[in-house]
Amino acid sequence: MSNETGHIDLKRRRLTGLLLAAGVAGGFCAPRAAFAVATGEGEKRVVVLTSYPEELIARFQKAFEQANPGTRVEILWRHSADALTYLRRGGMAEIDVYWTPAPRNFALLKAEGQLAKLAPDPQALSAIAGHPVSDPDGYYAAFELAGYGIAYNPEAVKQLGLPPPRDWRDLSHHAYRGRVQMPIPGRVGFAPVMAEAVLQGQGWEEGWAQLAAIAANVDFGSGDRSPDVDDVATGRKAARMSIDFFISPSRRNANPAAGELAFVYPPRTAFNPAHVAISAHAPHPETAKAFVDFLLSTPAQEMLLEPSVRRLPVRREVYAAHPELSAQPFASGNLAYDDALRRDRQGLVAALFDVALVQPHTEAVALWNAVDLAWKEQRGNDARRAEIVALLTAVPVDERAQRDAGLRRLFAFPDLAPGQPEPTPSAERLAVEARWKTETRARLDTARRLLQAL
Template sequence: MHRTTLHSTGMRVTVQRLLALAVLLALAASGAARAGDRVRVLTSYPEELTVRYQAAFEARHPGKRVEILWRQSADALAWLRRQRGQVDVYWAPAPGNFAALRDQRRLLRLELDREALPDAVGGSPISDAEGYFAAFELVGYGIAYNREALARLGLEAPLEWRELAAAAYQGQVQMPIPGRVGFAPALVEALLQGEGWDAGWALLAAIAGNGALAGRGGNRADADDVAAGRVAARMTIDFFAARAIADGAPVAFAYPRRTLYNPAQIAIFADAPNPAGARAFVDFALSDAGQRLLLHPDVRRLPVRKALYLSVELPAQPFASDSLGYDGELGRARQGLVAALFDIALVRRNDELVELWRRLQQAEGGGQAQHPALLRARQLLSAAPMALAEQADSELRQAFANPTTASEPLRTRREAEWMAAVDARIAAARAALRQAAR
């Protein structure tokens, strides 16, 4: 009996262990299944966009769940260094981040329909040539304007950048500062590349002389000054205008002929815990159904599927043959340098420059536009802060590439030289205006 009891007890222990192991295996399998059903997506997109894609994807893939992880684009790379193997998809308007992740071999190659998804706008690439990331939408740069404010001023809708430099827009324009507003570097490059270096700086100077600088003091780039009618127009991206329009503001948006379209992109991580789910999400985002979600009145963004521009009336035609071919690599290479030049030439003494431009426009409007002194004043106020050939210097670009190198000797010396040159031009322009007034 005692032996039998021992044997029976041993069997019970063995059975209990087997049952416990079975439960553990079932739990592990359940956990694996849940992990396979979850797609983790890192993005900087706002909720009004992400929830639509989340709901639409989950409706098409019953049992699958999209988990949205939100990080600003500026913080995403540092966060990802600490989170390897934790995220499936990266989805954001941050071209530099995608290029960096590709170079670090952090991305899987996508299977793309190149026929339906163009890889370039105006000859400039929007998707990776080897397929490691793809354009998801296009961000257009242009002019947001308040229809009621324009009517009060008796002005037509501004359709081209140059219109914002007219005397009629004195005090009615907002321009973003490239060193302080995230989207502004590419916007400034739209003018520098679209108009040419010297003509681009002249146009930037004239527009800055007409109004406020967004990002300076309490003047935010996404503030509702245009929506509220405090200014008539603002140089911005279509997203901010779309948001104001969705909120019912009397705002419209114009894409100038010489503007640019910057891509937002999507990619799959090489160490994605759920690569199959990640591919399904990317495929949906780039599909006809996924791209049509961008056209929702609460979203109002530009798709990358070329066919949609033929079947739906859209306010922009980025794939038209005359679209500006934006050189993103050039823009990124000289971004710090251009931002520093902009600060020194147009921000540092902006209040004085606005007054000088006002006086110049008044004198020109009084029938003296061809007065030699006024021609000289305009030339001085419009001058590029640096010659085109000089900005191509790789050592100079590198000195301004990182904001933490503000005390770097070359940078410090050149900034002092530029400030002195700008101060001299301002003094000479003031003298020329006095001469013309005699």
């Protein structure tokens, strides 16, 4: 934090030179040892800004401090949007290392000249399906990967009479009606990448069709507005679109009869990198470099696999050493997930998700139920059914239109300052959303008429 004059005071005030001195024991009749006051010669420090969970931070903090006696890792914590605001308000001179899953922030800070160039071990610089996970110019390096997939309760799925899910489309089976959770992009931090895993993996229009079909099995309740997997662990829900590291043994149900959680990576899914970088204005550049080198080292990458951490390494040789891992992000044929594309259209995707899937959800589910009933009663032919399903799964913005830079900009998430309220949507944006709603309504009305005519 900068003070009002912009002066940065990071260094802790130290009273060095104090004699090692016995204090006064004081107190009860205990033979308690006297305390000592010592100097702290040789102490080094690295200040790290992150948004990782405490379990991960603590593991790496301790390992680095043990490997570098006398060095202290000081942690500052902020989510990505908050961090960007902080860093742009002088924070880059208060931190040494930025270490977090926030690709947009790294790209912006690099463009703004706020990052120092790294010299990472080339072995640590990997690519997924030819798409580099680290900055090709060397200003930030990938530290770990988050894999996206399906968390499911095997017992609950079995009770539905279904095999374990293997791909996104499996979640659209009508037997899952009301038993699937799908995080909402505008409400859950990881959900935009989750949606993009489907959109990029299947293509824009087929991806939306799959999302819409899965949404028919969702109730968009509180579980779709939080990252928690409790409802799947308890068996209330059968499956959920999730990040891999949320599925820990702790999320298994306390009631063994409810089964345990399992996780599967669909064949074409996103493995999204998190990064680490050194501030161009780092107060402690040497310890910063040592910390980054440590994070990218093979021993630290191995630590990512520990049960308390559960992340995917970026060093390929770690996978070769662990053939038991179900995740193989560097295998051939994987999706070349493009997070820049996600960032460019995430506002648009979030708004579309809300207008096309969440708002008309009750009505859409009723129509899906009617489709299922008609199919069960053998009313209508395949062509008519396909026509109705196409109406229920169409997206108001087609592949060509979604490429429009102006449209994406219209829905871009604004960068806010602390205390600043969300801006009022522009009239232009509201008009576009109103058009989407009208088109969606018309499609649902058409689907209803077709169903009634069966």
